[in-house]
Structures are given as structure tokens and as C-alpha cells.
Amino acid sequence: MRIYLDNAATTPLAPEVLEAMMPYLKGHQGNPSSIHADGRQTKTAIEKARRTIAQCLGASIGEIFFTSGGTESSNMALKCSIRDLGVKRIVSSPTEHHCVLHTLEQIKKETQTSIEYLPVDSAGRISLSDLEQALKSSKEKTLVSLMYANNEIGTLHDFERIARICKENGALFHSDTVQAIGHFPIDLSKTTVSFVTGAAHKFHGPKGVGFIYINGDNIIKPYVDGGAQERNMRGGTENIYGIVGMAEALDLACKQMEDRTRKIVDLRSYFKEQLQHNFKSLLFNGCQENYLHKVLSVSFPPSANTDMLLMLLDMDGVSASGGSACSSGVEHESHVMAAIQGNPEYKTVRFSFSHNNTREEVDLVISKLKKILS
Numbered sequence: 001m002r003i004y005l006d007n008a009a010t011t012p013l014a015p016e017v018l019e020a021m022m023p024y025l026k027g028h029q030g031n032p033s034s035i036h037a038d039g040r041q042t043k044t045a046i047e048k049a050r051r052t053i054a055q056c057l058g059a060s061i062g063e064i065f066f067t068s069g070g071t072e073s074s075n076m077a078l079k080c081s082i083r084d085l086g087v088k089r090i091v092s093s094p095t096e097h098h099c100v101l102h103t104l105e106q107i108k109k110e111t112q113t114s115i116e117y118l119p120v121d122s123a124g125r126i127s128l129s130d131l132e133q134a135l136k137s138s139k140e141k142t143l144v145s146l147m148y149a150n151n152e153i154g155t156l157h158d159f160e161r162i163a164r165i166c167k168e169n170g171a172l173f174h175s176d177t178v179q180a181i182g183h184f185p186i187d188l189s190k191t192t193v194s195f196v197t198g199a200a201h202k203f204h205g206p207k208g209v210g211f212i213y214i215n216g217d218n219i220i221k222p223y224v225d226g227g228a229q230e231r232n233m234r235g236g237t238e239n240i241y242g243i244v245g246m247a248e249a250l251d252l253a254c255k256q257m258e259d260r261t262r263k264i265v266d267l268r269s270y271f272k273e274q275l276q277h278n279f280k281s282l283l284f285n286g287c288q289e290n291y292l293h294k295v296l297s298v299s300f301p302p303s304a305n306t307d308m309l310l311m312l313l314d315m316d317g318v319s320a321s322g323g324s325a326c327s328s329g330v331e332h333e334s335h336v337m338a339a340i341q342g343n344p345e346y347k348t349v350r351f352s353f354s355h356n357n358t359r360e361e362v363d364l365v366i367s368k369l370k371k372i373l374s
Helices: 015-026 037-057 070-085 098-110 128-136 159-168 240-255 257-278 306-315 335-339 359-373
Strands: 064-067 089-092 114-117 142-145 172-175 195-199 210-214 283-285 295-300 347-352
Touching (some): 015 240, 037 240, 070 098, 070 142, 070 195, 070 210, 089 098, 089 128, 098 114, 128 142, 128 159, 159 172, 240 257, 257 295, 306 347, 306 359
Parallel strands (some): 089 114, 172 195
Antiparallel strands (some): 064 210, 195 210, 283 295, 295 347
């Protein structure tokens, strides 16, 4: 029996989600752009999904656009803000996901846009006063791009305060909310944000589908040219079963959020206690008071097997990771750990949980770690 503790990378598809998707995998073959009955049937399913996602986020249905996932959505927000909204300057942080950092690298190469990175402390937090100062220091039109929850160490940025600071200083605000959607309540009718992004596979939906919220005040042109799909915002035939599954998954996640959170917080706390009880000199990365509850980043001190810890866990039936799962399956030095100045001699493992995990699984993982590191 394998134990899956890599839910920050992707989550298992919920049975209810698969059930909702099946009619669009086995039948309902119409192209939603077709005008006949089969097309109208699938078009109706897409618009129902859009309405569900909008309601979960306190958004208008006209502000939700379907994409292939969080990476495309963040690329769209960042690049279109420069092309269409007159942004000349982007303020971000060194601990963002690569879908933001690599996009900013390309923007810097290809445009005259100024890119600035706010420093982070040892827990991966920016200073809000630094953000305010950065926004007041220039009159150039600025976009702030800061994630809600860090995917590697679980540190949270203060989403609502950042939104207020941006609004007060006339800056646009893009937030990579991929790790937060479905895990924290987000009400975009009360919090002014320019762009937020979501990916279905982070909340027990299918892989390869996501969405971007674009505040109605920000009028941008299509990012993917082609047909008139997504109200002329993204060409290409829609991933119907993926969209339907994503809406079902997010609806379940929002309705069950309190119960799921309670289970995951209990499990994370229990795992951390067992680690502290059984191992010495561990380092826990990220903020431990205000955190993404599904993530626990642990650095193990040097030992004979520390360097091979992830591989040995995998061989012993435990799926965990060293950080982001977006490096083509190759383990690289973590840019997040470098930014927070983590001890390079320690081995960092990210254990990430879902409401499907159990204390019995935690006990088994602890016993396997003891065997490996004894």
C-alpha cells in the first residue's frame, strides 16, 4: 500500500467529480460552439460550471475564464497587463511559483518593463511596509504579483491587506491563488483583486484545466488567438469534461471546507508532533503560526541516508516531494529555500496532506523514516 503525501503537487480525483465528468466522457459529444442541440447541451454545461465557480468566489460569471491551468492563467495575467493595461513595472517576491518567476524573466528579456522583488524573511514573508514603500516610490503603472499561499513551505501572504494596499496606491494586483482556492474562503466581491488563478487538480479535480478571474474593470485582449471561445478571450475548443469536473470539485471543496480543514490541521499537527518526538535537530520551514494547513516542510539534518531520503521513501511506498512538482520530474535546488536562506546541508522534504489521509498513515511514515534514518 502506497501512502500519498504529495497533495500540494496534485490531489486524487474525488469520486463525485469523476461521476460528474462521466456523461461528458462517454456521451454528450457536441462541440459547445455548434448551434445544434448537441452543441447547446455542452454549452449549457460550461456556463453552469462558470456560474458555480463564480458563486464560490463571489465573482461575476463574466469575470471567470477557463484555461488549461494555473500556469497559463498567470502567464495571461502578467503578459496581458503589460500589453493591454499599460503596466510598466511589476513588483513580486523571490518565493513565487516558477509560473510567475519564469514569466517575469521572459518579460524582462522581451520588454522594457521594470521587475522588482521584495525581500522575504526567514519564514518567506514579505514586509507590508516594504510593499507600501515600493508602490509610493514610483508613479509608473504597477502590477503587484504575490501568491496567496506558498506551494513549498506553506507561508501565507496577507491576501486582503495586500489587496487594500494595492487599491490605495492605484496598483493592479495579481495573485497566484492556486494553492489557496478551495482551501481558504475567498470573496472577490469584498476584496479588490485584478487577477486570481486556480487549477482544478489542487482541490481534487481533474488535471489540465483551470481558470482565471479577471476583474471587470480590466479589459484585456485574448491571450490565445483562434476561435471566439470564452467570449473571445481564449481560442480553442473547451475542455468540457474538465470544466464540469473542476466546478464540481470546487463546489465540494467550498461546501466541505470547514470539515476538511479541521481534519488536515489535526493530521499536520499530529505528524509534526511525531516528528519532533522521534527525531532531533529538525527544522520546520515557513511560518508555523499562519500557514497553508496542507503543507509541512521539514529539513532533516545530515546523515548517511539524508541525501537519498526522497528516493528511499519512494522505494518504501511513500510519495512526498522536495518542493515544487514543476521541474519535469527532476529534483533541483529549491529557489524558495535559497530565498529564506535554508541550511544547504539539510535535506528538505515537503509532506502535503488531504482530508483523505489518516493518522495510521502518519504512523507508518514515521516508522519508515525511523528505519531509513536510524
